[in-house]
Amino acid sequence: MSIRRIDVGPRMSQIVIHGNTVYLAGQVGQPGGNVGAQTRDILAAIDELLAKAGTDKTKILQAIIWLADMSTFAEMNAEWDKWAPQGHTPARATGEAKLAGPEYLVEIIVTAAI
Numbered sequence: 001m002s003i004r005r006i007d008v009g010p011r012m013s014q015i016v017i018h019g020n021t022v023y024l025a026g027q028v029g030q031p032g033g034n035v036g037a038q039t040r041d042i043l044a045a046i047d048e049l050l051a052k053a054g055t056d057k058t059k060i061l062q063a064i065i066w067l068a069d070m071s072t073f074a075e076m077n078a079e080w081d082k083w084a085p086q087g088h089t090p091a092r093a094t095g096e097a098k099l100a101g102p103e104y105l106v107e108i109i110v111t112a113a114i
Contacts, residue, residue, distance in 0.1 A: 006052055015053050022053040022112045026066075031103030035072040038106045039079035046110055058088040059113045065094040066107040076106055 007014035016023045027045045029038025050056050067076060073094065084090075090110070099107055 007049075015049055017053055017114070020114045021061075022050065022055055022114060024049050024053075024110050024112075026107045026109045028099065028104045028107050031101075033105075035067070035075040035105045036079050038104070039076045039108075042106060042108045043079065043083045046108065050110075050112055053112070053114070055112050055114045057083070057112075058085050060088070060090040060110050061113055062111045063090045063092045064109040065092065066097040066099060066109075067094065068096070068099050068102075068105045070096040072105065 001019045004017040005013040005015065006017070012025050014025050024046065027042045027049075029041035033041070047057060050059075065076065065080075067073060076094075097107075099105070
């Protein structure tokens with residue numbers, strides 16, 4: 001099976017496609033916003049990346065969500081619930097982690113089918 005990479009950078013690719021599976025790099029929001037704003041930014045970026053890969057959010061298999069502070073879980077979930085297509089929700093895990101910098105409050109990683 002071939003591997004295809006899209007939006008390749010010096011350290012990582014934003015999208016890797018292997019067979020019929022799409023792996024996205026972890027996405028973070030614009031610094032300065034609250035958790036809700038950063039989550040909206042991330043979900044919009046995920047929509048764009050999935051489209052580049054030839055798929056969409058109805059085919060997300062798994063989502064891993066990292067929050068800088070679990071007390072913001074409800075705020076992130078409010079945005080997720082508006083975005084996630086009912087009947088097509090993925091397997092999901094959410095945890096707390098120290099992210100790349102203090103300006104980042106949320107990071108989301110998804111795997112999808114084509």
